[in-house]
Amino acid sequence: MRTGKPIPRFTVITLGVSDISASIAFYEALGFARKMKATGDAVAFFDTGGTMIALYPWDQLASDATLPDQPRPKTFRGVTLAWNCSSVEEVDTVLDFAISCGASLLKPARKTDYGGYSCYFGDPDNHAWEVVVAPGIEVGDDRRVRLPD
Secondary structure (H helix, E strand, C coil): CCCCCCCCCCCEEEEEECCHHHHHHHHHHHCCEEECHHHCCCCEEEECCCCEEEEEEHHHHHHHCCCCCCCCCCCCCCCCEEEECCCHHHHHHHHHHHHHCCCEEEEEEEECCCCCEEEEEECCCCCEEEEEECCCCEECCCCCEECCC
């Protein structure tokens, strides 16, 4: 018998990918540590320092969620992933590094209207990543984001 309210938690972001081998290589090149490698090319998990990113074949993920696989959107999907940084210089370094790993440039780095600095890159399936430094958001030595109450 269940009692009480469950404790909310966010544990994994699963990305549907067209070519899992290419996507695994991309995320490894970015430096994310792959976990549970025994899954081979069936599914890939990467440690992000608090949550996980999972890569799963697009058609199989759609089927599992009971959603149509086609048409696959080439437009904005209403979701971005974020890589928060400690400085403007780090944003520039991360963007340059991601591009060198095969990312596509979606938006060059620039100052934001809220006093930050950000840019966007796309992974092999064009999942959008924002690379950003934002006022009031601290990134610790452990890479975790800390927000004020």
